[in-house]
């Protein structure tokens with residue numbers, strides 16, 4: 418593990434992308450797992466690969482309601498102009514039948530194609546004469562409208578790799594293979610602390626100077642969305658003693674600790690000194706606005722495994738950005754997931770902006786469609802204490818340090834939706 422040294426000696430700050438890479442490298446996946454029925458497995462992380470127990474589809478089956486036939490029989494009947502008699506009827510759920518020669522089968526979507534048939538013609542493309550014989554009105558191609566046995570997966574194929582988070586579509590996929598239960602990682606247990614004497618919980622009366630604890634509400638929602646179990650340690654007073662006690666208890670109750678506030682440089686900011694006493698600091702201070710005082714370290718425990726600690730800045734937008742860009746990939750690593758690659762693409766700036774000299778800036782923006790593609794507009798006030806813009810933003814513009822953005826310039830956009838998968 419690296420020390421807390423910044424990689425930019427001039428600014429004293431660690432590069433944003435280096436910090437992200439270090440966090441991804443440092444995440445040691447949880448080893449414990451449990452077996453769950455599919456009905457309780459959505460959002461959980463597969464601990465073992467899911468393999469196909471059979472071919473999918475299980476048989477050649479029809480993609481259309483229509484008529485299954487041999488192309489050779491059809492061509493013969495077309496030369497003679499007498500159409501094909503319907504000899505069998507194959508509904509979905511029927512077993513695999515055999516197609517007698519010189520005729521066709523009435524067939525329905527999903528029904529097994531009878532042996533011998535090599536094409537299915539949709540019913541809209543046939544004409545049925547008075548004798549009930551089928552005439553095909555358009556050209557047909559060998560194999561058309563037949564979904565082939567095993568075309569999606571063969572027995573033994575990998576269906577989903579270990580480390581995949583189970584989306585509703587993934588649950589459906591497993592069910593389509595007949596899989597009823599899966600081995601998943603146990604939920605990551607995250608202890609959450611909010612430091613600050615000014616903090617009170619929403620729903621309680623407020624005195625002047627007090628601030629509602631928005632970080633805990635937001636982080637609980639973010640952690641729940643990632644399938645984590647939150648151990649809520651509440652609001653901790655701004656004293657080193659209170660923080661030391663709270664962090665040691667948090668360490669003993671969770672796989673990871675997240676605290677907010679108290680990571681800056683004032684004498685009321687106790688996270689770093691307490692971390693020095695209880696464990697070790699890996700880094701502090703990132704070239705990121707908002708989010709500069711982001712802190713990463715380890716709480717040591719003589720009798721149990723070490724527990725990682727992430728200290729998010731108190732300013733609510735700094736906490737949010739510090740979660741999305743840095744904490745989330747670390748949490749995903751602990752969960753045994755492959756941390757997602759940050760999705761970014763280029764849009765046009767709809768405003769001018771002079772960037773911070775030392776830090777990447779994450780501007781909260783909304784996208785609007787314009788003639789030559791999407792244009793980013795500021796979603797509202799950009800203060801790191803203002804959640805209003807973050808709450809309605811579609812994503813971030815990530816602006817390089819020292820750059821100057823002019824209206825109409827190409828800029829890097831990072832959609833927020835990616836942080837919710």
Ligand SMILES: Nc1nc2c(c(=O)[nH]1)N[C@H]1C(S)=C(S)[C@@H](COP(=O)(O)OP(=O)(O)OC[C@H]3O[C@@H](n4cnc5c(N)ncnc54)[C@H](O)[C@@H]3O)O[C@H]1N2
Pocket residue numbers: 611612613615616628629630631632633677678679680681682683686707708709710729730731732733735801802
């Ligand atoms: N002299 C300096 N002062 C500050 C610096 C600096 O480099 N030099 N950095 C600034 C930056 S950047 C940030 S971000 C903040 C971060 O400070 P802390 O992490 O120590 O946070 P606090 O001081 O405890 O609080 C900052 C701000 O956020 C509000 N807050 C805190 N917790 C919550 C919460 N759970 N819910 C809602 N709001 C919260 C708090 O009331 C303060 O307004 O430091 C700058 N200062």
Ligand code: MOO
Pocket residue numbers: 705706707708709710730732734735801802
């Ligand atoms: O992280 Mo602070 O909010 O950059 O201002």
